[in-house]
Amino acid sequence: MQQALLEVQNVTKVFPGIRALDDVHLSLRRGEVHALIGENGAGKSTLVKILTGVYIPTSGKMTLDGKEISFKNAIDAQQAGIVAIHQEASMFPELSVTENIFMGHHLRNPKTKKLDWKTMNEKTQGLLQRMQLDINPDSFVKNLSVAQRHMVEIVKALSLDADLVIMDEPTSALTGREVEDLFRIVRSLKEEGKAILFISHKFDEIFDICDYYTVFRDGQYIGEGKVAESNEDTLINMMIGRSIDQMYPHHEPKIGKKVLEVKHLSQLGAFKDISFDLHEGEILGLFGLVGAGRSEVVRTIFGIDKASEGTMHLLGKPFMPRGAIDSMRKGIALVPEDRQRQGLVLKMSLTHNISLPVLTNLCWKGMVTNKKTEMQYVQEHGDQMEIKSAGYHVEAETLSGGNQQKVVLAKWIGTNPKILILDEPTKGIDVATKAAVHEFVCDMADKGVAVILISSELPEILGMSDRIVVMHEGYQTAILDAEEATAESVMRYAIATVQMEASNA
Amino acid sequence: MPDLSFSSFVKKALARREAALTLLLVVILVPITIRSPQFLSAKNISTILNDMAILSIVAIGEFYVILSNGIDLSVGSIIAFTGMATGMINQANPTVSPILLMFAGMGIGMVMGLFNGVLVAYGKIPPIITTLGTVNIYRGLTFLLSGGTWVTAHEMSESYIAFPRNTFLGVSNLLWIALLVIAVFYYFSRYSRTGREVYAIGGNPTAAKFVGVNENRVRVVVFLISGTLCGLAGALWTARYASAVNEMATGFEMQAVAACVLGGVNFAGGSGGIIGVVLGTLFLGVVTNALPVIYLSVFWQTFVQGLIILIALTLNTMSDQRKTKKLLAQRRG
Numbered sequence: 097m098q099q100a101l102l103e104v105q106n107v108t109k110v111f112p113g114i115r116a117l118d119d120v121h122l123s124l125r126r127g128e129v130h131a132l133i134g135e136n137g138a139g140k141s142t143l144v145k146i147l148t149g150v151y152i153p154t155s156g157k158m159t160l161d162g163k164e165i166s167f168k169n170a171i172d173a174q175q176a177g178i179v180a181i182h183q184e185a186s187m188f189p190e191l192s193v194t195e196n197i198f199m200g201h202h203l204r205n206p207k208t209k210k211l212d213w214k215t216m217n218e219k220t221q222g223l224l225q226r227m228q229l230d231i232n233p234d235s236f237v238k239n240l241s242v243a244q245r246h247m248v249e250i251v252k253a254l255s256l257d258a259d260l261v262i263m264d265e266p267t268s269a270l271t272g273r274e275v276e277d278l279f280r281i282v283r284s285l286k287e288e289g290k291a292i293l294f295i296s297h298k299f300d301e302i303f304d305i306c307d308y309y310t311v312f313r314d315g316q317y318i319g320e321g322k323v324a325e326s327n328e329d330t331l332i333n334m335m336i337g338r339s340i341d342q343m344y345p346h347h348e349p350k351i352g353k354k355v356l357e358v359k360h361l362s363q364l365g366a367f368k369d370i371s372f373d374l375h376e377g378e379i380l381g382l383f384g385l386v387g388a389g390r391s392e393v394v395r396t397i398f399g400i401d402k403a404s405e406g407t408m409h410l411l412g413k414p415f416m417p418r419g420a421i422d423s424m425r426k427g428i429a430l431v432p433e434d435r436q437r438q439g440l441v442l443k444m445s446l447t448h449n450i451s452l453p454v455l456t457n458l459c460w461k462g463m464v465t466n467k468k469t470e471m472q473y474v475q476e477h478g479d480q481m482e483i484k485s486a487g488y489h490v491e492a493e494t495l496s497g498g499n500q501q502k503v504v505l506a507k508w509i510g511t512n513p514k515i516l517i518l519d520e521p522t523k524g525i526d527v528a529t530k531a532a533v534h535e536f537v538c539d540m541a542d543k544g545v546a547v548i549l550i551s552s553e554l555p556e557i558l559g560m561s562d563r564i565v566v567m568h569e570g571y572q573t574a575i576l577d578a579e580e581a582t583a584e585s586v587m588r589y590a591i592a593t594v595q596m597e598a599s600n601a
Numbered sequence: 602m603p604d605l606s607f608s609s610f611v612k613k614a615l616a617r618r619e620a621a622l623t624l625l626l627v628v629i630l631v632p633i634t635i636r637s638p639q640f641l642s643a644k645n646i647s648t649i650l651n652d653m654a655i656l657s658i659v660a661i662g663e664f665y666v667i668l669s670n671g672i673d674l675s676v677g678s679i680i681a682f683t684g685m686a687t688g689m690i691n692q693a694n695p696t697v698s699p700i701l702l703m704f705a706g707m708g709i710g711m712v713m714g715l716f717n718g719v720l721v722a723y724g725k726i727p728p729i730i731t732t733l734g735t736v737n738i739y740r741g742l743t744f745l746l747s748g749g750t751w752v753t754a755h756e757m758s759e760s761y762i763a764f765p766r767n768t769f770l771g772v773s774n775l776l777w778i779a780l781l782v783i784a785v786f787y788y789f790s791r792y793s794r795t796g797r798e799v800y801a802i803g804g805n806p807t808a809a810k811f812v813g814v815n816e817n818r819v820r821v822v823v824f825l826i827s828g829t830l831c832g833l834a835g836a837l838w839t840a841r842y843a844s845a846v847n848e849m850a851t852g853f854e855m856q857a858v859a860a861c862v863l864g865g866v867n868f869a870g871g872s873g874g875i876i877g878v879v880l881g882t883l884f885l886g887v888v889t890n891a892l893p894v895i896y897l898s899v900f901w902q903t904f905v906q907g908l909i910i911l912i913a914l915t916l917n918t919m920s921d922q923r924k925t926k927k928l929l930a931q932r933r934g
């Protein structure tokens with residue numbers, strides 16, 4: 097076999113109270129797409145951060161092209177030829193796309209030594225085109241959607257022209273088409289002889305794009321092999337030490353009375369003329385490509401954003417929440433899509449994060465007098481989500497991405513909602529927990545809760561929903577019965593190749 | 602697997618600002634006491650504690666504002682206005698009870714804090730700008746109120762001047778009040794819904810909005826607390842120093858901020874605790890008191906305080922460095 101580009105040997109990383117990596121190995125060759133797989137909290141992102149100089153390993157050795165490496169910061173790593181697209185995108189929201197992409201490695205005019213914005217803009221334009229992205233290089237990052245930001249992060253990594261490109265769950269915020277765009281780029285990088293370390297919880301992606309895999313479990317190295325000589329069950333077994341049933345749970349909808357009626361709901365610049373009904377015990381899927389306006393619709397229903405037109409009725413009564421507090425009182429819960437920005441207060445403990453939406457219930461005259469009740473509440477819902485952490489007292493910041501997502505879920509499921517809105521609830525969580533979340537959502541529906549489910553994963557939408565609302569660029573293009581919906585038909589409405597009026601059921 | 606080695610235990614303990622500060626206090630006390638054994642006499646300790654009582658009250662108010670990712674620069678001016686007001690009330694009605702004067706100070710301070718809070722929350726003016734304005738407005742009002750004159754010791758009633766000094770169970774009223782304030786707000790920050798909401802707003806206002814926290818209310822409340830506590834401090838100040846002058850408590854905001862920063866309160870909001878603030882106050886008190894002992898004139902006081910703020914900020918940054926590094930790395934890709 098070809099000589100390895102990157103060789104990680106016996107690397108260990110200890111955090112207070114937790115051994116994130118315990119004597120792990122990884123070797124990576126040029127022209128190879130290498131999948132790093134493992135449960136939430138297995139230590140994948142920790143290794144990425146070690147490889148990019150964010151963390152310094154407690155012990156162990158790493159070599160790149162035969163030379164031993166140790167980085168003090170990300171710039172070091174970049175100069176050595178390693179770049180990463182981190183799991184949690186973090187950019188400068190007040191700067192433009194171009195400015196973000198060239199942050200830290202601005203181009204200068206060779207003669208005048210001044211920053212050469214013209215060339216940088218052109219390069220950005222070129223990179224965006226190469227990825228077939230419809231993003232203006234001058235637009236501010238704060239005005240981009242989560243998915244678009246992710247794409248910009250990817251473009252940024254590509255602009256650096258590194259030997260080793262690390263992608264930590266790059267597809268978690270992308271829909272089908274963008275994933276394909278991304279894969280095209282990954283393949284071309286591979287042909288250029290670069291090495292790609294690819295982290296994902298989605299097996300179809302791993303089997304689609306990866307050549308080789310390494311599995312971690314609980315910070316330990318479990319094994320490696322060729323993807324082509326493996327299968328999903330083997331990998332799952334290596335990951336979690338047992339096999340699981342990945343089928344979507346069977347859900348026999350017991351549709352009750354109408355709880356929510358949305359009529360001609362519009363918001364300037366985001367979505368227009370959205371109308372649907374929602375019933376007790378129903379799971380209503382909301383599908384569309386990135387930027388279709390799904391999150392904006394549910395945020396408006398929840399009262400975070402204001403509607404510019406249209407009406408809503410909750411149990412027959414007119415309803416227009418002026419803030420989350422209004423809708424929460426009426427029994428609506430929203431699990432937002434962006435866990436770091438909208439879902440968590442990263443500096444607060446898990447306990448305080450989870451109890452935050454229900455403080456009113458835990459309080460007596462505005463005081464949390466009974467810590468035991470609070471702890472019980474937190475434990476009950478946290479354990480249900482199988483959060484992996486050093487304890488409920490640690491700050492949310494220290495958790496792995498998937499475990500943070502579980503905290504956001506735990507935080508909302510205890511509110512006993514009548515309407516539960518889930519915006520990308522399984523983003524970044526591992527197969528086992530994902531199955532548990534699906535199970536749980538069906539349980540809620542069986543208990544009579546009305547569920548709105550947004551997901552960018554078509555199989556999840558098809559597998560879970562009773563009815564599917566499809567959106568395209570802010571317009572509602574169809575309401576389909578799950579029975580008759582197929583991946584093709586839903587996708588057709590999502591990219592709106594079908595006449596819109598005809599389908600407005 | 603938890604790491605149980607001794608060095609990791611020490612690291613963990615030092616990572617907690619409270620423990621680190623306590624240790625630091627002990628460390629600086631040793632040479633001072635060797636130099637001057639009276640430093641740890643009951644009398645001197647009580648002097649230090651009494652000197653620090655007013656600062657601790659004000660620093661707690663400042664703590665809430667900083668925790669919400671704001672800053673209150675107007676504390677010194679609120680103290681001056683309320684101190685002058687209570688002094689003049691006392692001058693006009695010598696029979697009025699000191700307790701009533703405390704409440705008068707709190708009431709006036711509350712209104713001033715409310716004004717700050719409303720400007721910040723509903724006027725959407727950043728706290729630093731708002732209070733940079735009101736620090737001058739309130740100082741100006743103090744001059745207008747007094748007409749530029751002072752209230753001197755013999756114009757005030759005996760009972761008012763004696764109030765902070767009088768003891769109950771061997772402890773001065775001033776110290777009792779500070780202890781009460783500390784206890785109440787310790788409880789408030791840890792167990793009240795509003796307390797938690799201040800942490801949430803300071804830590805991540807967007808996420809707070811998604812759980813229905815009323816941001817405007819929280820912003821008003823923190824300034825209200827700060828104003829009210831400054832009012833109390835003003836009433837105590839005039840009595841303790843037996844005079845009300847227009848320039849009183851000038852620059853006091855620096856000390857309040859210093860106490861918070863020393864106590865490990867995050868300047869960007871969202872983390873910190875009352876115990877840290879109290880220890881920060883104590884630390885400042887010990888250092889200030891120790892200056893004469895090590896033959897440094899009190900004129901060095903502000904210099905030393907500035908130095909301490911810088912060191913504390915550096916410490917805060919260093920303990921945050923891991924996070925900062927992570928952020929930077931992600932930003933640069």
Ligand SMILES: Nc1ncnc2c1ncn2[C@@H]1O[C@H](COP(=O)(O)OP(=O)(O)OP(=O)(O)O)[C@@H](O)[C@H]1O
Nearest residue numbers: 111116136137138139140141142494495496497498
């Ligand atoms: N800064 C930190 N402080 C303390 N513990 C940490 C820190 N960063 C990570 N951890 C812990 O290390 C473990 C591994 O985390 P890591 O982020 O590497 O997981 P992961 O494999 O990327 O998981 P996911 O699939 O959820 O993203 C977790 O248990 C996490 O709680």
Ligand SMILES: [Mg+2]
Nearest residue numbers: 141183496497
């Ligand atoms: Mg991760």
